[in-house]
Amino acid sequence: MSYIRLALCVAGVYSMFLLWAIAQERLSVPFASINGTTSDKFKSPLFLGTCQSALSSISALIYILLRRKPTETFTQSLGLEHAPEPTPVANGDSKANGHSSHSKHPTKPSSRFSRSSLLLRYLQCSVFITVAAPFGFTALSYISYPAMVLGKSCKLVPVMLMNVLLYRRRFAPHKYLVVFMVTAGITIFMGLGPAKPAKAKAASPPNANLIGIAYLLINLALDGATNSTQDEIFARHRVTGQQMMLWLNVFSTLLTTVLAVLPIYIPVILPSRSGTELAGALTFIREHPGIKIPLFQFAFTGALGQLFIFETLQHFGSLTLVTITLTRKVFTMLLSVVLYNHKLSPGQWLGAGVVFAGISVEAFVKRKDVHAKRVVQEKEVAKIKSL
Numbered sequence: 001m002s003y004i005r006l007a008l009c010v011a012g013v014y015s016m017f018l019l020w021a022i023a024q025e026r027l028s029v030p031f032a033s034i035n036g037t038t039s040d041k042f043k044s045p046l047f048l049g050t051c052q053s054a055l056s057s058i059s060a061l062i063y064i065l066l067r068r069k070p071t072e073t074f075t076q077s078l079g080l081e082h083a084p085e086p087t088p089v090a091n092g093d094s095k096a097n098g099h100s101s102h103s104k105h106p107t108k109p110s111s112r113f114s115r116s117s118l119l120l121r122y123l124q125c126s127v128f129i130t131v132a133a134p135f136g137f138t139a140l141s142y143i144s145y146p147a148m149v150l151g152k153s154c155k156l157v158p159v160m161l162m163n164v165l166l167y168r169r170r171f172a173p174h175k176y177l178v179v180f181m182v183t184a185g186i187t188i189f190m191g192l193g194p195a196k197p198a199k200a201k202a203a204s205p206p207n208a209n210l211i212g213i214a215y216l217l218i219n220l221a222l223d224g225a226t227n228s229t230q231d232e233i234f235a236r237h238r239v240t241g242q243q244m245m246l247w248l249n250v251f252s253t254l255l256t257t258v259l260a261v262l263p264i265y266i267p268v269i270l271p272s273r274s275g276t277e278l279a280g281a282l283t284f285i286r287e288h289p290g291i292k293i294p295l296f297q298f299a300f301t302g303a304l305g306q307l308f309i310f311e312t313l314q315h316f317g318s319l320t321l322v323t324i325t326l327t328r329k330v331f332t333m334l335l336s337v338v339l340y341n342h343k344l345s346p347g348q349w350l351g352a353g354v355v356f357a358g359i360s361v362e363a364f365v366k367r368k369d370v371h372a373k374r375v376v377q378e379k380e381v382a383k384i385k386s387l
Contacts, residue, residue: 002315005311005315006312006315006316009308009311009312009315009316009324010312010324012304012305012307012308012311013305013308013309013312013324013328014324014328016301016302016304016305016308017301017305017328018328019297019301020297020298020301020302020305021145021149022297023294023295023297023298023301024137024140024145024298025140025145026294027042027048027137027291027294027295027298028041028042028137028140028141028145029041031284031288031290031291032288032290033287033288034286034287034288034289040284040288041141042281042284042288042291043271043272043280043284044260044272044277044278044280044281044284045133045134045137045138045269046130046133046134046256046259046260046269046270046277047256047260047277047278047281048133048137048295048298048299049129049130049133049134049252049256050253050256050257050260051295051298051299052298052299052302052303053249053250053252053253053256054249054253054299055299055300055302055303056245056249056302056303056306057245057246057249057250057253058303059303059304059306059307060242060243060245060246060249060306060307061246063242063307064077064078064242064243064246065077067242078243078246078247079118079237079239079240079243079244079246079247080115080118081115082238114237117236117237118233118237118239119247121229121232121233121237122233122244122247122248122251123251124229125226125229125230125233125248125251126248126251126252126254126255127255128222128223128225128226128229129222129226129248129252130252130255130256130259131222131269132218132219132222132223132226133219134268134269134271135215135216135218135219135222135268136148136152136215136216136219138215138268138271139212139213139215139216139219140212141212142208142209142211142212142215143208143209143212143213143216146337146344146348146352147212148216151213151216151220152216152219152220152223174361174365177358177361178358178361180358181354181355181357181358181361184354185351185352185353185354185355185356185357185358188347188348188350188351188354215268230244240310241309241310242307242310245306245307245310257278259277260276260277260278260281261276261277261278262276263275263276312324
């Protein structure tokens with residue numbers, strides 16, 4: 001049964017996020033208007049985030065309710081309350097301590113749980129996610145999708161920096177080697193790309209690569225802050241991945257909806273200079289009906305893909321998840337090269353290889369750590385049985 005579950009998780013992650021990546025790249029290119037006279041780009045990244053987070057929160061809620069235990073209350077299922085923990089009983093037989101063997105243990109509430117602190121952490125993550133998404137989407141207007149995928153593969157760098165800066169955590173020496181390798185790889189990839197034709201240079205804005213890299217770096221920094229805060233939530237609060245998925249998407253939906261109806265201009269985040277982003281997005285969809293299918297595909301596959309991610313994490317651990325997501329990124333980049341005819345130079349293939357080799361070092365070391373922990377646990381169990 002576990003092999004069937006693993007096969008379903010791998011197939012789900014691959015299929016959902018490969019389709020999601022295709023839809024994301026399709027949404028970054030111009031769409032023909034309903035009369036076919038003009039071609040415009042969709043410039044409402046917050047609306048994209050609202051569609052995906054809304055569907056993701058609904059799918060997470062359905063998943064939680066389907067997996068809910070009969071003894072749990074609704075708030076416990078949502079991760080807002082924990083069942084009282086039994087008070088430990090003193091050593092010795094219960095009758096020897098003056099208690100009947102059938103007496104119930106007194107209960108007490110968990111002292112580790114703080115609902116307000118947990119919700120504030122969720123809100124903090126949601127703010128990072130909401131702000132990061134427009135920078136990643138806008139970066140696609142200046143750099144190719146393979147470069148975007150490779151850059152997103154370097155998430156270990158900002159995650160490490162944000163963990164050090166925000167939560168004063170330390171890392172093993174091999175992680176610094178990984179940071180060096182992925183940084184060198186992305187530098188090689190961006191520096192050794194093929195020269196653009198004269199027509200493409202004229203059509204692109206000045207310093208397009210630098211602008212795209214700057215947006216990508218901001219996106220990665222915010223992703224790092226998000227991941228480090230998620231680590232902090234898991235360390236301090238007893239929540240499941242699906243509960244975190246639910247609340248992050250609920251808060252993200254609220255934030256993006258509020259921003260989308262504000263008639264203000266914020267570069268990158270709210271790029272519309274006339275009216276609200278929501279009105280602009282709905283007008284664009286009405287005038288460019290070709291966007292409907294990739295928009296639905298983007299939101300739907302992203303929502304289902306998150307469920308497969310958390311299902312894999314819950315049943316098979318982070319090692320298996322890292323392996324799946326690493327190979328998925330390789331196939332995403334290759335699929336983008338094939339479908340959209342991106343041309344990669346030999347130097348760029350070399351840079352991509354260095355990046356993925358660095359990530360493979362991380363996966364290999366993590367595998368050794370997990371194996372060593374299992375050996376220690378098995379020895380401890382053997383000692384207990386011998387006693």
